Amino acid sequence: MSLPPQLEELVEDFSGVGPKDRLQLLLELSRELPELPERYADAADSMEQVHECQSPLFLAVEVDDDADRRVHLFFSAPPEAPTTRGFASIMHTGMDGEPASAVLAVPDDFYTALGLAQAVSPLRLRGMAAMLSRIKKQVRAAV
Amino acid sequence: MALQNDTDPKLAEYAHPDRLVTTTWLADNLGADGLVVVESDEDVLLYDTGHIPGAVKVDWHTELNDPVTRDYVDGARFAEICGERGITRDTTVVFYGDRNNWWATYALWVFSLFGHPDVRILDGGRAKWAAEGREMTTEQPKPEAVAYPVVERDDAAIRAFKDDVLAHLGKPLVDVRSPGEYSGELLHMPDYPQEGAVRGGHIPGAASVPWARAAAEDATFRSRAELEAIYLEEQGLKADDDVVAYCRIGERSSHTWFVLTHLLGFDKVRNYDGSWTEWGNAVRVPIVQGSERGSA
Numbered sequence: 243m244s245l246p247p248q249l250e251e252l253v254e255d256f257s258g259v260g261p262k263d264r265l266q267l268l269l270e271l272s273r274e275l276p277e278l279p280e281r282y283a284d285a286a287d288s289m290e291q292v293h294e295c296q297s298p299l300f301l302a303v304e305v306d307d308d309a310d311r312r313v314h315l316f317f318s319a320p321p322e323a324p325t326t327r328g329f330a331s332i333m334h335t336g337m338d339g340e341p342a343s344a345v346l347a348v349p350d351d352f353y354t355a356l357g358l359a360q361a362v363s364p365l366r367l368r369g370m371a372a373m374l375s376r377i378k379k380q381v382r383a384a385v
Numbered sequence: 386m387a388l389q390n391d392t393d394p395k396l397a398e399y400a401h402p403d404r405l406v407t408t409t410w411l412a413d414n415l416g417a418d419g420l421v422v423v424e425s426d427e428d429v430l431l432y433d434t435g436h437i438p439g440a441v442k443v444d445w446h447t448e449l450n451d452p453v454t455r456d457y458v459d460g461a462r463f464a465e466i467c468g469e470r471g472i473t474r475d476t477t478v479v480f481y482g483d484r485n486n487w488w489a490t491y492a493l494w495v496f497s498l499f500g501h502p503d504v505r506i507l508d509g510g511r512a513k514w515a516a517e518g519r520e521m522t523t524e525q526p527k528p529e530a531v532a533y534p535v536v537e538r539d540d541a542a543i544r545a546f547k548d549d550v551l552a553h554l555g556k557p558l559v560d561v562r563s564p565g566e567y568s569g570e571l572l573h574m575p576d577y578p579q580e581g582a583v584r585g586g587h588i589p590g591a592a593s594v595p596w597a598r599a600a601a602e603d604a605t606f607r608s609r610a611e612l613e614a615i616y617l618e619e620q621g622l623k624a625d626d627d628v629v630a631y632c633r634i635g636e637r638s639s640h641t642w643f644v645l646t647h648l649l650g651f652d653k654v655r656n657y658d659g660s661w662t663e664w665g666n667a668v669r670v671p672i673v674q675g676s677e678r679g680s681a
Contacts, residue, residue: 265429265430265433266433268430269430269433269434272430297428321434322428322431322483322511322512323428323431324428324430324431324433324434325428325429325430325431326428328430360447361429361447362429362446362447363429363444363446363447363450365446365634366429366446
């Protein structure tokens with residue numbers, strides 16, 4: 243599996259501890275999700291819930307015009323959705339600032355290596371897959 | 386030793402007022418002997434960000450659900466879950482959670498499968514408690530382990546299986562999913578954990594009543610009169626009807642099961658927890674697409 247270095251490190255952090263500590267790690271990451279810059283403030287206010295069950299998640303992707311086409315990710319999710327925030331924070335920590343080619347090369351099932359299935363449940367984890375596919379879709383549209 | 390019931394006038398209108406408590410009642414009774422408060426959320430981390438003081442957590446996905454078979458835990462495991470949280474068979478258990486108590490009612494329904502006598506919902510759940518600025522803590526309670534008896538689950542009264550639903554066709558069914566799922570336009574929810582189905586649509590004859598219609602803006606249950614307007618007048622259901630409710634995996638329909646059973650006093654409501662993830666993947670079961678109820 244070829245992962246961007248920061249994402250690789252996160253996977254190692256998660257797989258290096260037991261299930262209970264993995265939840266703790268996810269909780270810490272959820273607190274570290276950066277605030278949205280001013281230019282997205284209004285967009286996040288108008289976040290639409292795609293579905294009655296879905297935690298509202300705002301996602302924006304910017305791609306630099308340089309040769310590397312570096313990707314910048316912006317997320318917003320409410321405090322009452324810490325798991326969604328934690329997932330978003332994994333994406334942000336692991337992929338923000340990486341070249342588009344590296345982001346697009348992240349395997350769709352990379353999250354299985356985090357070992358969260360036991361602590362979070364497989365059904366919830368698929369939210370992470372959905373998030374990655376949205377990120378890739380936006381990167382592809384931008385490059 | 387069950388605790389006193391909440392005598393709040395809004396609750397008194399419901400069929401079984403003893404199944405609910407207000408935030409005021411809970412604040413007044415926190416720490417009382419014989420009371421255990423249980424938080425059950427959709428979000429697995431939410432409890433750890435802060436919870437009602439003394440509340441313990443029960444997670445449906447990782448604790449009430451059998452990890453291998455698609456079923457709930459057995460009596461022995463349930464006894465462990467309760468015992469280690471300080472719950473005896475006589476304990477008053479008050480459930481609350483996120484998303485209009487969606488998962489709290491699910492946990493209450495599973496406790497009801499084991500016949501736990503005194504189970505109640507905090508009206509308004511986590512959202513109302515927080516909105517009122519009531520105390521939250523990240524301190525983990527350390528309850529003293531107690532003995533809970535091994536009780537075998539009794540599924541017959543409030544749980545329906547696929548064959549029960551096939552035999553039930555022609556009688557009242559309530560589909561509590563979103564209109565798009567009901568019509569079959571959506572096989573799963575966009576950007577949401579894919580609990581996919583091969584076919585979309587609904588069970589023939591099922592009425593479409595999205596579960597959240599029973600919840601008010603502040604996450605409390607709608608008043609008895611409002612609920613009667615929806616389920617009795619608009620949908621034509623009657624309290625002596627034999628009703629089956631379903632959704633996608635049985636969690637949203639637990640909420641509707643609670644509303645029909647405990648708030649409106651229906652005698653016979655069963656939750657079909659196999660729901661659309663089973664029905665929409667089952668071979669040769671009848672399905673109706675579009676917004677009409679259809680018939681079997």
